[in-house]
């Protein structure tokens with residue numbers, strides 16, 4: 001049974017109305033990875049008022065007003081002790097996915113998690129052994145490489161095929177890797193960096209191969225909520241019973257509502273033995289206590305934030321259109337890929353990259369714009385850059401203007 005949550009309806013009223021996504025906020029003072037970034041290993045060591053940061057994947061928007069109000073009230077209470085998620089917490093998660101993605105995970109399948117990546121690390125530790133192969137499809141979110149290498153597992157890369165400016169599955173190679181003894185597949189659904197929403201047919205084909213070779217599927221659905229095309233988000237475990245049995249679905253409200261600094265996540269595991277085994281690992285790693293603010297933010301966001309996400313999605317869509325408009329006549333050498341989901345646009349700049357000797361550094365030096373270098377995303381990412389459009393349009397426009405001016409001089 002899916003229980004719609006109404007207990008936050010009082011704060012929901014504060015979320016009503018039109019959100020001003022155009023407003024620019026200064027983010028330097030709170031240790032933002034995106035804006036106070038001079039110590040980050042993946043960022044060029046640059047700093048200064050003039051650098052526009054359009055790289056790491058959080059947004060420059062305030063969270064929904066109802067979330068802010070609830071966090072403020074909790075902050076004012078002043079006692080931030082140990083915190084638990086009660087059964088209602090999981091009903092709120094279930095209700096969100098039922099309403100937004102037509103997937104209502106049974107409540108008993110849901111486990112608490114501090115965030116996505118620590119849960120992925122716990123799954124690898126629990127269900128694979130050192131040296132076991134884990135498949136990823138590159139170019140892909142780079143911490144996947146770290147979590148596999150960091151836990152002593154063997155990285156198996158299935159490169160996505162670039163066809164007509166879209167990524168396509170290389171199923172033959174995927175099967176070859178599965179047959180080579182892979183134990184797990186780390187699926188990014190929708191895919192970061194390109195924002196590709198995997199279709200039912202593609203996921204079914206992947207599931208068939210995984211079923212044949214006994215490969216477990218860890219699905220990272222963190223980018224599922226901001227849907228820019230008419231492709232629905234298909235949750236892997238909703239494909240069939242055998243897909244549910246072999247999969248782990250990792251979800252979080254952190255991208256959707258811009259809550260990465262107050263994290264909280266949920267993992268759905270249909271198979272009872274695996275669920276218990278994973279929970280045992282998480283307990284032994286002291287991962288199950290809730291974050292005082294993260295728990296609350298998730299509940300308020302999922303309970304009341306649907307209209308906010310709808311507005312946000314429309315705004316992001318407009319930002320993506322702006323990128324395409326610029327690329328058409330003012331960004332020579334740059335071809336954007338249209339995302340189905342997320343707030344990230346993957347830009348093909350292969351020739352330019354060669355010409356200027358490194359496109360990321362070029363834009364930092366000549367345009368004062370910081371983008372994410374495609375190389376970070378592994379094989380196939382060379383020559384690409386990732387542009388984060390989860391920002392006020394005036395800021396994006398300024399960044400694109402600067403890039404355009406810099407390119408005019410190449």
Ligand SMILES: Cc1ncc(COP(=O)(O)O)c(C=O)c1O
Nearest residue numbers: 057115116117118141192220222
């Ligand atoms: C695909 C993907 N997975 C996971 C994460 C991070 O999740 P968490 O902070 O919950 O570990 C990100 C953040 O950019 C991401 O893009």
